Amino acid sequence: MTESDPRPAGPSAATRPEVTQPEEADRLGELLRSPGYFKVLVFCALIGVPVSLIAFWFLVALHELEHLMWDDLPEALGWDVPPWWWPLPLLLVAGTTVGLVVTRLPGGGGHIPASGLHTGGVSPGALPGVVLAALLSLPLGATLGPEAPLIALGGGLALLFRDLARAPATPQSTALLGAAGAAAAVAVIFGSPLIAAVILIEVAGVGGPQLFAVMLPALLSSGVGALVFTGFGRWTGFDAPSLSVKVAAPVPQLDAGDVVWAVLMAVAIGALVHTIMRGGRLTARFVAKRPVFHTTLCALAAGICAAVYALTTGRSPANVASSGQGTLGELAGDPHGWGVGALIAVLLCTSVAYSLCLGSLRGGPVFPSLFLGAAAGVLLAPLPGLGVVPAMAAGMAAATASALRLPVSSIVLVVLVLDSVAMTPVVVLAAVVAFVTTQLLPRGSARPPAGGPAQPSPAGPPAPGTSGASGGGSV
Secondary structure, three states: OOOOOOOOOOOOOOOOOOOOHHHHHHHHHHHHHOHHHHHHHHHHHHHHHHHHHHHHHHHHHHHHHHHHHHHHHHHHOOOOOOOOOOHHHHHHHHHHHHHHHHHHOHHHHOOOHHHOOOOOOOOHHHHHHHHHHHHHHOOOOOOOEOHHHHHHHHHHHHHHHHHHOOOOOOHHHHHHHHHHHHHHHHHHHHOOHHHHHHHHHHHOOOOHHHHHHHHHHHHHHHHHHHHHHHOEOOEOOOOOOOOOOOOOOOOOOOOHHHHHHHHHHHHHHHHHHHHHHHHHHHHHHHHHHOHHHHHHHHHHHHHHHHHHHHHHHOOOHHHOOOOOHHHHHHHHHOHHHOOHHHHHHHHHHHHHHHHHHHOOOOOEOHHHHHHHHHHHHHHHOOOOOOOHHHHHHHHHHHHHHHHHOOHHHHHHHHHHHHOOOOOHHHHHHHHHHHHHHHHHOOOOOOOOOOOOOOOOOOOOOOOOOOOOOOOOOOO
16 A cells, blocks of 8 residues: 555455455445435436437537538529638637637536546536537537537536426535436437446546556457457458347458557557647646637637638638538548548648637547548558548547547447447557557646636656546546
8 A cells, every 4th residue: 555545454465355246236236226226217317318309409500500600691692602711700700709708608608629528517507608619610610519518518418407496415426426417418419328427437537546556457458359250351251159139231351450550550540639739738838817708719710710721622611610510521422522621621721620619619639530530540541551431530539549548438429420330459458549549649748727827837747547537537
């Protein structure tokens, strides 16, 4: 036992008796039989329906507003696609209004995206600011996704329903209800309760650094071992009996080049996304000094990035000034329709706009990281021995794991997005390598509170699952 270990002295790990599975099952049974926990469980089941419905209509509102701003209005004015300057007035309005929401309404409009995903910290009174900041950011061109506002909305709604039902408020019930509401809401955008549960486990920091210390070797060994059974190159693999459902759809055969390039790509993409996130934290420190003016300035700079992209490529500025969800579908549907120049331009402009929006506007970091990883994969796909699908899979996994610092969630998310398990080995390898690369790089500036003074950076990179990690726990 170390000096910092708060547990009382006891038998060493070698002599301490192991806790068997039946004993753990008995403890779980006792917990489930406790009246307090059972009531919370039933209440969570009941609130899942209204929270999911409200989250659905929130997403519908975001989609309709985005369609109005980027399709209907330009078409009504005679343009088939938005002109190059279109993001400038929209993001000017977004920056000014979000800055006002952050400074005038409770809750600061929700968590700053540069600090990662969070499960707690949003009270029912902060919900108007969270919803308004998201509606003013995402449809007007913020390079962010909707998942963080959804998590905040779900958690806040769960606590609101508890207060309306006049249920007792305890720290335990607050944490459980907040996580349950967040999971119900985020499952709507990802289309799966599985990814919602996995994200909430990692975001909440269950198990702390020890969980990651055990999990990373297990993920890495299982990812490499999976190649024995899935095969790569001339190796066809073993047909081992497993619990799986095979879908009758053609899938690409992994090659040795796919595996090697996936690892090298993960290092480079991990370093790139780490730099973007670090820039987002620097932006947040800059915005905190004068929230309204600096938020407007950063949002306008993000609009300039989209305008520069449109001017240099002739493509829609919405490729940069958006979450990337629609552009990711276009890229995956026709990867060969993007030239090298267009891919380089979208990577550079989206990276800068993403970094600026992470520290100023309100949204989530997941969708843009998926798009950046996919675009990098398509750009690098012509490398000898590397296929387009494995490159996209590895790129998305590496970028998401580096942005969120949630390797398991990133793996599950990318596998679900691809709707195939064939790329799982390269997805696992890329996610683990990018996560380790990110953890070994200097973290840089700490994220200050909205409108508050900047805090000094902690020494060394923080352990995942702690309050300093970019995706673990609540800050």
